[in-house]
Amino acid sequence: MSDMRTPYSRVHGLGSARSGSGHFILQRVTAVENVFLAIFLIASVVALTGSDYETVRAYLANPLVVILMLALIISGILHMRAGMQVIIEDYVTGESAKFLSLIGNTFFSFLVGLACVFAALKIGFGA
Amino acid sequence: MADTQPVSRPLSPHLQIYRRTMTMMMSIAHRISGAALYIGTLILAWWLLSVAAGPNAYSLFESFISWWVGKLLLFVFTWALMHHMLGGIRHFIWDMGKGFSLGFANFMAWMTLVGGFVLTIFVWWIGYSMMGAM
Numbered sequence: 001m002s003d004m005r006t007p008y009s010r011v012h013g014l015g016s017a018r019s020g021s022g023h024f025i026l027q028r029v030t031a032v033e034n035v036f037l038a039i040f041l042i043a044s045v046v047a048l049t050g051s052d053y054e055t056v057r058a059y060l061a062n063p064l065v066v067i068l069m070l071a072l073i074i075s076g077i078l079h080m081r082a083g084m085q086v087i088i089e090d091y092v093t094g095e096s097a098k099f100l101s102l103i104g105n106t107f108f109s110f111l112v113g114l115a116c117v118f119a120a121l122k123i124g125f126g127a
Numbered sequence: 128m129a130d131t132q133p134v135s136r137p138l139s140p141h142l143q144i145y146r147r148t149m150t151m152m153m154s155i156a157h158r159i160s161g162a163a164l165y166i167g168t169l170i171l172a173w174w175l176l177s178v179a180a181g182p183n184a185y186s187l188f189e190s191f192i193s194w195w196v197g198k199l200l201l202f203v204f205t206w207a208l209m210h211h212m213l214g215g216i217r218h219f220i221w222d223m224g225k226g227f228s229l230g231f232a233n234f235m236a237w238m239t240l241v242g243g244f245v246l247t248i249f250v251w252w253i254g255y256s257m258m259g260a261m
Contacts, residue, residue, distance in 0.1 A: 050258040053182045119175035
């Protein structure tokens with residue numbers, strides 16, 4: 001079907017996707033969480049430097065540590081997915097390449113996140 | 128599917144014509160450090176999974192992370208985390224509507240750069256001096 005209109009005129013006036021504010025707020029709220037949770041992660045890793053397996057496992061099995069670790073994973077994954085989405089939207093120009101990159105971003109983020117969640121829970125429940 | 132051919136329009140001037148400024152460089156560094164942390168989550172995942180899997184899997188992770196390549200990756204990860212965190216705090220200040228004066232914006236950009244390295248070295252220094260304390 002031939003269309004004499006330019007790509008711009010076809011979308012002009014249709015408005016935004018109405019998801020910009022949600023994206024912005026998610027990015028900022030997870031950022032605030034990440035400041036505290038990243039300090040927790042760094043402090044944990046520093047404290048565990050040079051420790052043996054049993055010590056590391058016992059530390060990571062502490063219920064409070066498990067909860068904070070889960071919070072870090074979820075907050076971190078949401079933040080990094082939102083951030084990479086912006087990078088892709090800025091630099092990947094082809095429609096199909098952009099679409100695939102955005103899906104890949106979601107897949108990667110959730111797979112890494114779920115792997116971490118699984119590991120943290122397994123350690124926590126002592127299985 | 129005879130779609131409208133995209134009209135070849137001139138692009139607006141880009142990076143190469145602008146004078147390098149500190150805030151510009153730190154904006155780019157914020158993005159690069161963010162992307163580095165994105166990949167770096169694989170180290171966190173490997174660490175947690177190896178602890179969950181047992182002593183053998185953990186000793187494999189441990190031998191990787193104490194190898195110089197592993198140490199270098201962990202050092203870069205630490206720097207990216209520190210730099211990105213300070214850059215994020217800079218963005219909070221801007222989100223609050225403050226810190227837009229040229230002088231203060233430049234000051235914050237320098238603090239992000241210097242602070243990122245200082246915090247990274249500080250963290251590693253504590254890590255080495257606490258070695259085996261727990």
